[in-house]
Each structure stands twice: as C-alpha cells, then as structure tokens.
Amino acid sequence: MKFIALAAAAVFVAGTASAQQLAPSATLDAIKARGHIECGVHLGLPGFSFANDKGEWTGLDVDYCKSLAAAVLGDATKVKFTPTSVQQRWAVLQSGQVDLLSRNTTITFSRNATLGVNFQGINFYEGQTFVVRTKAKVAGVKDLADATICVAAGSTEEKMAADWFRERNLKVTIINFQKNDDAISAYDQGRCDAYTAGVGALAGQRIKFKDPAEHQILTEIISNDPQGPVTRWGDERWQLVVRWVLNAQIAAEALGVTSKNVDEMKAKSTNAEVRRLLGVDGKFGAMMGLSDDWAFNLIKQVGNYGESYERTVGMGSPLKLQRGANALWTKGGLLFTPPFQ
Amino acid sequence: MNAFLLKFRDRKVRDIFWQGLASLALVAVVVFFVKNASDNMMKAGIASGFNFLWRDSGIEVPFNLTGYKPSDTIWALLWTGIVNTILVSVASVFLATVVGFTVGLMRLSHNWLLSTLAAVYIEFVRNIPLLFFVLFWYFGVLAALPTPKESFDFLGIIFLNRRGLSIPTPNEFLGFRLALAAILVLIVAQFVLARWARARQARTGQDFPVWIAGVVLCGALPLLALVAAGATTSWDQPILRGFNYRGGFVLVPEFVALFMALSTYTAGFIAEVVRGGIQSVRQGQIDAARALGLTPGRIARLVVIPQAMPVIIPPITSQYLNLIKNSSFGAAIAYPEIVAVFMGSALVATGQAIEIIAITLGIYLTIGLAVSVFMNWYNARHKLVTR
Numbered sequence: 129m130k131f132i133a134l135a136a137a138a139v140f141v142a143g144t145a146s147a148q149q150l151a152p153s154a155t156l157d158a159i160k161a162r163g164h165i166e167c168g169v170h171l172g173l174p175g176f177s178f179a180n181d182k183g184e185w186t187g188l189d190v191d192y193c194k195s196l197a198a199a200v201l202g203d204a205t206k207v208k209f210t211p212t213s214v215q216q217r218w219a220v221l222q223s224g225q226v227d228l229l230s231r232n233t234t235i236t237f238s239r240n241a242t243l244g245v246n247f248q249g250i251n252f253y254e255g256q257t258f259v260v261r262t263k264a265k266v267a268g269v270k271d272l273a274d275a276t277i278c279v280a281a282g283s284t285e286e287k288m289a290a291d292w293f294r295e296r297n298l299k300v301t302i303i304n305f306q307k308n309d310d311a312i313s314a315y316d317q318g319r320c321d322a323y324t325a326g327v328g329a330l331a332g333q334r335i336k337f338k339d340p341a342e343h344q345i346l347t348e349i350i351s352n353d354p355q356g357p358v359t360r361w362g363d364e365r366w367q368l369v370v371r372w373v374l375n376a377q378i379a380a381e382a383l384g385v386t387s388k389n390v391d392e393m394k395a396k397s398t399n400a401e402v403r404r405l406l407g408v409d410g411k412f413g414a415m416m417g418l419s420d421d422w423a424f425n426l427i428k429q430v431g432n433y434g435e436s437y438e439r440t441v442g443m444g445s446p447l448k449l450q451r452g453a454n455a456l457w458t459k460g461g462l463l464f465t466p467p468f469q
Numbered sequence: 470m471n472a473f474l475l476k477f478r479d480r481k482v483r484d485i486f487w488q489g490l491a492s493l494a495l496v497a498v499v500v501f502f503v504k505n506a507s508d509n510m511m512k513a514g515i516a517s518g519f520n521f522l523w524r525d526s527g528i529e530v531p532f533n534l535t536g537y538k539p540s541d542t543i544w545a546l547l548w549t550g551i552v553n554t555i556l557v558s559v560a561s562v563f564l565a566t567v568v569g570f571t572v573g574l575m576r577l578s579h580n581w582l583l584s585t586l587a588a589v590y591i592e593f594v595r596n597i598p599l600l601f602f603v604l605f606w607y608f609g610v611l612a613a614l615p616t617p618k619e620s621f622d623f624l625g626i627i628f629l630n631r632r633g634l635s636i637p638t639p640n641e642f643l644g645f646r647l648a649l650a651a652i653l654v655l656i657v658a659q660f661v662l663a664r665w666a667r668a669r670q671a672r673t674g675q676d677f678p679v680w681i682a683g684v685v686l687c688g689a690l691p692l693l694a695l696v697a698a699g700a701t702t703s704w705d706q707p708i709l710r711g712f713n714y715r716g717g718f719v720l721v722p723e724f725v726a727l728f729m730a731l732s733t734y735t736a737g738f739i740a741e742v743v744r745g746g747i748q749s750v751r752q753g754q755i756d757a758a759r760a761l762g763l764t765p766g767r768i769a770r771l772v773v774i775p776q777a778m779p780v781i782i783p784p785i786t787s788q789y790l791n792l793i794k795n796s797s798f799g800a801a802i803a804y805p806e807i808v809a810v811f812m813g814s815a816l817v818a819t820g821q822a823i824e825i826i827a828i829t830l831g832i833y834l835t836i837g838l839a840v841s842v843f844m845n846w847y848n849a850r851h852k853l854v855t856r
Contacts, residue, residue, distance in 0.1 A: 150690035215817050222515060243820040244514035264712070276531075276632055281809065282817025290529045290539050300713065301632075302529035303723075305803045314803065318631045319722070321712045344763045361514035469783055 150417045153365035155227055156200065164206040166224035167193035171211045171307065174332030175449075176232050178253075189230040191436040192251055192357060192374065194429070196228075199373045199422040204429035213307055214280050215414055218243050222359060228370055232329060234284040234353040240279040248371040252452035253432070253462055254326035255349035256285050259334065262344045264321060269348045273298040276321035278311040280304070285324050288351045311338050317359045326353055330448040369416050375465040376423040379405060380432035382465065383455055387431040405468050412468065414438045434465070506823060521819045522547070523562050524578045528803045548763065551832060552809035553643050557727050557806065558793045558836075564732035565792060566785075569739025576744050582702060587740065594737030599795055602734050607726035607802040614722070617713050619818045628707055634720040635707035644698035651693040661687045735792045739785060746781035748851035786844040792835050807832060 159165055169177035169189055191208065210218050212231060221229050222244060234252070235247040239336070240444075244382040260266045260279070277288045281304035293300045303320060305311035315323035316337050325333060327349065334340050341358040357374060359367050380386070383402050385393050394406045404410040406427075407420035414420060430436060437454065438444045456459025476482050479639075526546040527539050528841045534556065537549040573661060575587035611631055616619065620630040629637045659682070666677035707717040710728055750773050758772040788807045801808040 139669055148616050215813055218817070219822055222513060226732065239820070242516035244510070273714075274713050276713060278803075280805075281813040286529075286814065287527050287818070290527060292540065301531045303531055303807070304529070304802045306809070306813055307799050310801070310803070314611075317608060319611055319617055362512075407647065 138159065139366055151289050151365050153362045153363055153368070153417065155366035156369065156417060159200055159227060164208050165193060165197045165200065165203065165228075166226040167196070167207050168205045168217060168220050168229040168231055169193070169209050170231040171213055173232060173329055175328065175445060176332065176337060177209070177230070177334070177446040179209075179211075186386050188252060188436060188440040191276050191430055191440060192230045192377070193228075195377055195426040195436075196370065196373050196430040198261075198426040199376070199418060200369065202419065202421075202425050205216060205427070213414075214282050215306065218245065221245060221358060224360070225367070227359075229358040230356075231360055232326070232355050234355055235443065236284060237458075240243040242363045245358050246361060246367060248357045248367060249360060249374040250354040250463075251310040251374055251377075252328060252355045254328050254353040254355050255352040255453075256288055256324060256348045256353060258324045259330050259343050259440070260322045260346065262374060264344055266322075266344075266346065269346060269350055270296070270298070272300060272322055274300065275321035276301040276303060276319070278303050278323045280308045280311050280325075281306055283308075283325075284351075284353060285326070292319065292350050308333065309336070328441060328447070328449055331441070332451055335446065342359040365417060369418065372416065373426060375468075376405060376426060377430075377467040378434065378456070378463050379468055380423070381428045381434040382458065385427055385432060386435055387428055390427045401468050473552040479700070498771065510823075514823060516819075517824065518769050518821075521821050521824070524819070526815065528580055528810065528819070529532065530810060532719070534726060535571055539723045543819070545805070546815055547811050547828070550805060550810040553799075553804070553810075554793075554806040554832075555836070556795050557724060557731065557799065557804065558796050560728050561731035561735065561792055561796070561824075562789050564736040565739055565788075566731060568736035568744055569788075573743030573747070574738060576740060591737045591740050593841060594734055595741075599730070599734055599798055600801060602800055603727060603730040606730040607723065610722050610726045610729075617709065620709075620714070626704075628709075629795035630714070631722065631724050632713055632719065635717050636720065637704040637706045637717045639699075639702045640705055641702060644702045645695075647696040648698040650693070651694045655686045655690055659683050662686070715770075719830075721804075723799065723802050726802055727799045727804045730798070731792055731795055734795075737789055738788050738791075742784045742788065743777075743783055746777035749780045750776045775851070779848065782844060782848040782851075786841060789840055791845070793836055793840065794833060 139255075154241075155431060157230055158307050165188075169185065169187075172178050173187070176188045178187050179185050187209075187395065193209070194204040194206045197206045205428045210220065210226050212226075212229070217229055217231060217233065218239075229245075231250075232252070234254070235250070236401050239245060256421060258266075258269060258272065260272070266272060273293075273307065277289060279289060279302055286302065286304060300310060303311075305314060308325070311320075311323055313336075314320060314331055321331075323333075327345070330345050334343065334345065337343055355390050365465070379401070382395070382398065383405065385402060385405070386451055390406070393402055394408060396409075397403060397406070401407070404412055406424045407413055411420055413422040416422075431439070434456075439448045442451065451459070453462045455463065456462045506657050507517050523542050525540060528546055529539050530537055530546065530549050533549045534555065535545070535549045537545050572590055575583045576589075576591065578584045603804075614629065614631045617630045620628040622628055626637055655720045663679050666679045668677060701798055705716050707714040707719075716823055723827040754772055754776065755768060758768045763771065763808070796806055797808040799806040800813060801850055805807065812825055812829050817827045819825070
C-alpha cells in the first residue's frame with residue numbers, strides 16, 4: 129500500500145515537473161487566445177512607423193512587430209498597431225493596452241528604473257541633431273546660440289538640447305509642443321529657427337516640410353540615442369521572446385540567411401548555428417513555448433534585419449540612410465547578437 | 470440596549486448615525502483604491518509618491534514670470550505652470566467680459582447693422598470648436614508677423630516679430646515702486662472724493678464731476694508718475710543677437726494666440742448671457758425711468774443693469790469657469806500652462822501619471838471653487854433689495 133502511494137506520488141511529481149518546464153506567461157497566453165499582437169508604434173514617422181496611403185503600417189519598428197507576430201503566431205500580418213504619442217506611450221504600455229512598444233524610444237536609465245519597463249535590445253542607433261533653414265547659414269550646433277528651437281515635450285531630445293546648450297553657456301529658447309508634428313509645423317511656420325530630433329527621424333520627417341529643399345540637416349550629432357522594443361516588468365518568458373526575436377533578425381543577417389534563401393538554408397545548411405536558428409536542430413522554439421520554426425517564419429515572411437533596414441530606411445527607401453552604426457559589428461557597425469547556442 | 474434603541478428612534482440621532490456610516494464607507498473606499506493602486510504600481514516597478522516634486526526638472530520654459538530656471542525643481546515648474554494658467558485666464562476673463570458686454574448690448578441695438586453684426590459674431594463663435602479657434606489664432610498670428618530680422622520696430626525700443634513682442638524691462642525697480650505708491654494714494658483720494666461728492670449731493674443736491682476728476686486722478690497723474698519713473702531708470706533693452714532679440718521681456722505669440730482665442734470665444738457666450746439678462750428686465754421699468762426724465766445712460770446704469778445683474782452673474786460664472794478650464798488648450802500650441810508643462814513635460818520625464826493628474830485636478834478644482842465663491846459673494850452683495 130505504502131509502495132503504491134509512493135509510486136503514485138512519484139508519477140504525480142514527475143508529471144507536474146514536465147508540465148512546468150515553461151514558466152507561465154500571461155502575455156503569450158493572451159496573444160495566442162486573441163490571435164494577434166498589440167504593438168504600440170509612433171503616431172507617424174516615415175521609415176519607422178508610418179501608415180501609407182493604403183492604411184498599411186510600414187517601417188523598421190513596424191517590421192519588428194511583424195517579425196514578432198510571425199515568430200509567435202506564424203503569421204506576420206497578425207499585428208494590431210496602436211499609434212502612441214510621446215506622452216501616451218508609457219501609460220499605454222503600463223496599463224497593458226499593448227504587449228510592447230516598438231516606437232523610436234530611447235533607452236535611458238531613469239525610464240528603466242522608475243517606469244516599470246524593460247528595454248529588450250537595440251534595433252536602431254539614433255543620434256540627435258537639428259534641422260535648420262539653409263539660408264540661415266548654420267555650420268554646426270554651436271551656431272545655434274540665441275536661436276529658438278522647437279521640440280516634442282517629454283522627449284529625450286528636449287532635455288538633451290537644454291543640457292547641451294546650458295553646459296556650453298549658450299542661451300537658446302526651447303518651445304515644447306505636445307506632438308512631433310505640431311513642433312514640425314511650428315518650425316515650418318517660422319516660429320523656430322531649428323527643430324531637433326534624431327537623424328533617422330529627421331530624414332523621414334523632412335518630407336513633411338512645405339519645401340524640403342529649403343532645409344538642411346546638420347551633420348553634427350549631440351547625443352547617442354539607442355532605441356529598441358520595450359516591455360513591462362514581469363512576465364520573463366514574454367521578455368525572452370521579444371529579446372530573441374530581435375536577436376534572430378540580426379543573427380539571420382550575420383549568418384547570411386535571407387527571406388529568399390531561407391528555404392534552401394533550412395534544407396541544406398551544414399552550419400550548426402543556422403540549423404539551430406531555423407529549427408532543424410536543438411528545438412529552440414519549444415524552450416520559449418513557440419513552435420520550432422519561429423525564426424524560419426519571421427525570416428521567410430519579413431526578412432532579416434538588413435533586408436528590413438534597406439527596405440524601410442536604407443537605400444531602398446526615400447530616407448536613404450547609410451547603415452553607419454546600424455551595420456553589423458563585422459562591418460564596422462554596432463549591431464551584435466549573442467550566439468544561438 | 471433598550472436605551473440605545475430608544476435613542477435611535479430620535480430622528481436627529483438616526484441621521485447622524487447614517488451620515489457617519491456613509492462618510493466612513495466613502496473614506497474606506499478611497500483608502501482601498503489608493504492602497505490598491507500603490508500596491509499594484511509597486512509590483513509593476515513603477516515609482517510612486519510625491520518625492521519627484523523635489524527632483525531637478527531640466528525642462529525649459531520659454532515664458533515665465535516666476536524667474537524659473539531648468540535647474541529648479543519640478544515643484545517650481547508646477548508653480549510656473551499655475552502662474553501662466555492664472556495669467557492667461559485673468560487676462561482673457563477681463564477681455565471676454567468687455568467684448569461680451571459690448572456685443573450683447575450691440576445685439577439689442579435698434580441699429581440693424583450693429584445687431585446683425587453682433588448676431589453673426591455670436592453664431593460664428595458659438596458654433597466652432599475651440600481647438601480650431603486656438604490653432605486658427607496661433608497660425609494666423611504667426612503668419613501675420615515678420616521674421617526677427619524684419620521685425621516691426623516701435624521707436625527702436627519695442628520689437629514685434631514671429632518670436633513675440635520684445636519690450637525693455639527696468640534693471641531696478643525703485644522708481645517704479647515710488648510711482649506705484651503714488652498711484653495707490655491717488656486711487657484712495659479718488660474714493661474719498663467720490664464719497665464726499667455723494668454726501669454733498671445728498672445734502673445740497675449739487676452734482677460734482679467725479680468722473681472727470683477720476684480721469685485726472687487715476688489716469689493722467691499715474692501716467693505722469695510712470696513716465697517720470699521710466700525716465701530715471703536704466704533699462705534692459707532688447708537687441709538683435711544672431712537669430713533673435715535678446716534682453717528685456719518677450720511676450721510670446723503662444724500667449725497672444727491663446728489669450729485672443731479664449732477671450733473672443735467666451736465673449737460670444739457672455740454676449741448671449743448679457744442679452745438674456747437685459748431682456749429679463751420688464752419694459753415697464755424702462756418706461757417708468759424714461760417718464761422720470763432719466764438720460765438713456767442713467768437708465769442703463771441705474772435701472773436696467775442692477776436688475777439684470779442677478780440674472781447675468783450665475784451663468785457668467787459658468788462661462789468664467791469654462792474659460793479657466795479651456796486655458797488647457799494652450800497645450801496644443803506650446804503655451805506653457807499647467808497641462809503643457811506639468812501633465813506634459815513633467816509627466817513624461819517622471820512617469821508618475823497618477824500623482825501628477827491628481828495634483829492637476831486639485832489645482833483646477835481650487836481655482837474653480839475660488840472663482841465660484843467670489844462670484845457668489847459678489848452676487849449676494851449686489852442682490853436686488855426688493856421692498
């Protein structure tokens with residue numbers, strides 16, 4: 129009798145142990161139940177998150193969310209985009225209205241420490257600069273002494289610009305608008321001498337000016353603003369998925385896997401890391417609670433990081449941004465991914 | 470026990486008991502929600518509490534009367550926002566009242582052109598969303614003004630351009646303090662004179678030109694005092710440096726746009742309130758006044774307006790309260806009032822949404838209640854004494 133009870137207990141323990149291999153993830157369960165990912169994006173930033181004339185969201189940050197949907201649900205189209213302003217973004221994320229933010233948000237210490245959010249990696253190295261009228265003859269940022277500068281309130285750019293000029297004892301007037309677009313149109317109306325934002329953001333926002341040719345983006349950069357997907361605290365398994373989908377995008381580029389050759393690579397590649405990434409070996413998807421072809425799906429449907437970059441902000445787009453710091457570490461950039469081992 | 474039950478039959482005791490119970494329940498509910506929210510925020514890793522008010526703000530405010538600097542605390546930033554809200558509200562209430570009364574009286578005029586113009590104005594203003602009105606004024610003001618290099622220049626000391634109206638400010642205030650003291654004395658003198666004139670009129674029936682004396686005492690002499698003070702003071706003169714005029718005080722276009730939008734908008738509503746109030750005075754009153762031989766001006770001042778005021782004041786109070794709340798539209802055009810600097814910049818910088826929204830709510834409530842109390846006091850004071 130005692131023996132049977134012990135055996136039953138052992139079976140029970142073994143059973144529950146195998147069932148509990150995965151930590152519970154309320155976010156992943158909710159996504160699977162509702163059938164789509166809720167992704168918080170920018171109100172409208174060409175190249176990063178922008179609804180085109182057909183109402184389809186496009187851009188680098190949008191592509192990241194599509195990759196996430198391909199990895200989690202097997203279908204890159206299963207994303208609902210929520211446009212958020214500079215002010216709204218944290219509340220929208222904290223309240224659980226979106227599963228993550230992917231919207232040109234700079235990683236900073238105080239945001240990480242006090243807002244209850246985690247930054248899951250870097251998908252764009254942005255640097256802050258200024259756009260001025262060409263006829264104002266401004267060569268560098270220092271020439272903006274005594275100028276009036278339009279900026280979006282509550283952005284890192286607002287504080288950075290104030291700090292930069294104060295540090296150098298230069299006086300500027302900073303006018304804080306609630307939305308980027310309000311600041312841009314006020315600058316365009318001549319309320320300000322300059323508008324400040326990141327280089328990538330400006331390359332896209334420039335097309336919103338009445339006459340883009342009259343304006344010039346300064347080449348001097350006053351800050352380093354790494355940006356990437358953001359999640360709430362808690363739900364470690366969801367954070368794991370968000371982090372490694374970004375890593376998979378970058379690893380695919382580093383390993384030479386593209387949306388065109390991914391089928392062939394899956395069938396024929398002998399590279400151990402490619403085989404693990406594409407789910408041939410190792411069962412990495414199951415470790416996160418996803419299917420093993422999670423990375424295969426995202427590469428097949430959205431492409432690797434480089435493909436996404438060229439299509440949205442790079443040479444294949446109107447923004448024509450060089451890779452610069454956003455190239456792979458092997459090519460002189462800063463993008464880096466831990467190994468898929 | 471029986472004694473208690475007996476006491477409970479007393480209606481007063483019963484009322485106190487139930488009211489006490491209801492208050493306790495209310496407090497318990499509030500405490501529960503506050504505690505719940507702070508527990509949840511702690512679990513989610515979101516900072517809470519009011520310590521953030523003493524952190525450095527680092528936020529630039531281009532238009533402030535408080536001497537605020539970005540190195541000051543968030544508390545100082547909040548105070549700057551409050552001052553800016555009150556400033557634009559008070560200025561707009563004043564202009565809205567003047568324009569509103571004028572348009573309201575015009576609407577009642579027998580002159581077809583005047584009354585039609587007033588009617589068109591009222592209908593136009595009342596049927597347009599305020600946000601549109603604010604943006605219209607803002608971009609209208611900006612488009613109408615020249616760039617700093619081509620500024621309108623008044624006597625070489627005042628400059629008007631897209632960045633605002635640059636006016637010189639005094640470097641020291643001694644002369645102006647003396648002038649202010651002189652003006653206060655003159656105002657007191659005017660009051661004394663008015664009392665004396667009224668007493669004399671009651672005694673002898675003789676009229677005294679109080680108004681003309683008032684113009685001299687409270688208008689001409691103070692002006693002279695200010696000019697004298699200005700001439701003896703050194704000034705901080707705006708000069709064109711690089712992109713902008715620096716030095717002096719800059720009245721920003723955001724203030725002008727918001728001030729004009731709020732006052733012209735609210736004036737439309739006030740005009741209708743005034744018209745209603747005046748029409749509530751029965752025609753017989755006016756006929757009687759006319760029969761006594763009063764001049765039209767005196768009929769308005771002594772008969773119509775005192776009877777119309779009790780009808781006008783309660784709805785006008787609501788319009789004032791609306792105007793104060795509507796000043797939050799300044800956030801749309803970067804006028805640094807509470808919503809823009811505190812609920813905008815400071816909220817994003819600290820992320821403490823619940824605390825900041827609660828504080829802002831409290832501030833609007835305080836300002837609104839203060840206005841209501843004042844208007845109720847004013848109404849009670851001017852209540853018509855009927856016999």
